[in-house]
Amino acid sequence: MKDQTLTFAAICQVAHHVQQVSHHNRINEEDMAVLLNSLIQMSPENTLAVYGSDMINLKQGLELLVEHLGDSSNNAKKDKDPEFTRYLINLINLERRLNKQPKQLSLLGERLEACNRQLDHYPITSETLIASFASIYSDIISPLGASIQVTGNPAILKQTNNQHKIRALLLSGIRAAVLWRQVGGKRRNILFHRKKIISTAKELLNSI
Template identity: 45%
Template sequence: MQSSLSTQIIALAGLSQAICLLQSLARHNKLEPELYQTTLASIANLNPESPLAVYGDDLNKISGGLQTIITQLEDSTKRDVEFTRYLVGVLALERKLNKNRANMAELGKQLAQLERQLQHFAVTDDTIVGRLADIYSDCISSLGSRIQVYGQPDVLKQTVVQQKVRALLLAAVRAAVLWRQAGGSRLNFIFQRRKLVAAAKHLLAQTTP
């Protein structure tokens, strides 16, 4: 994939949205159904016709992520430190995954098997969510540097919530892969901050209020 600022923003919006859903789940045990479905569906969309196709070919489905990018990068007084920790952690995990051929091969194998299951179940079905959680544990958690999830202890101790957390982290890693493929790196947050914000605003302006 050629380096593209537009693709970088779409990927970063998808990553941001996965993190925001994770925070809502961990803090309040709440998920917005349509955004949750779009985010999980992105995991199995490995050969999209376009970058936006990863997220249902609809900017409205990642508008929350676009707004989060703007808030996080433009106004330091509104920056969510916990969000930043998740973002840094996911990008670090993706870098480790990219360097580990065995885990990458296993991830591809398991996602191919997932495609067959999705012919019979919705991506938000408990069966699929449990499978996504297993894939994350098998292919990502084993790399080390596990991400600490913050939230309500009585919520996070629930098995179904733990599975959803891992599924959302897998979706975040998937977005991080797209980010890297489009030329994204840690240096972009330092040297291209204004360009990222401007691009996010440009795409957000195309969404439906």
């Protein structure tokens, strides 16, 4: 349950940052680096190692998970964010499609290895690496169908560098969804084990 909670928190964190970029052109380098680094961790020691082996790197995602899945009946903010929910569902659904395409999975691994080699010359948050991750999303994930429609400020979304950031973030969301499935995450768990997931997230937050 701990690993399922951490990986679902990572998906939440991605959805949040996609919203921040698309609506406000806002993401700091540290937050971007945490998510992009997850793309090149091919043989991690454990789930948390994918995100830098420090729980604080997923603190925001854990908080979002509690806020989003928590019971809002006694909360002044009763309305959940439908855009945020849509991103979560779409990322999970796209990963399911990817998992049924072994050739695309193999190609994805090859392309990510190529990005890993680029790290000899460029930092992970450089425009070059972000553009490379974005092209992987466009070439491999988008053709799977049920593409994610990102909404936001049209002026922000027109900018190529923001388009690249959003696609790179979405690719990291697919990575998180892969991990979530690998540790036993299922869509029905969100419905039937919601209280346990929230409880686990709170415990993890308290340990930070």
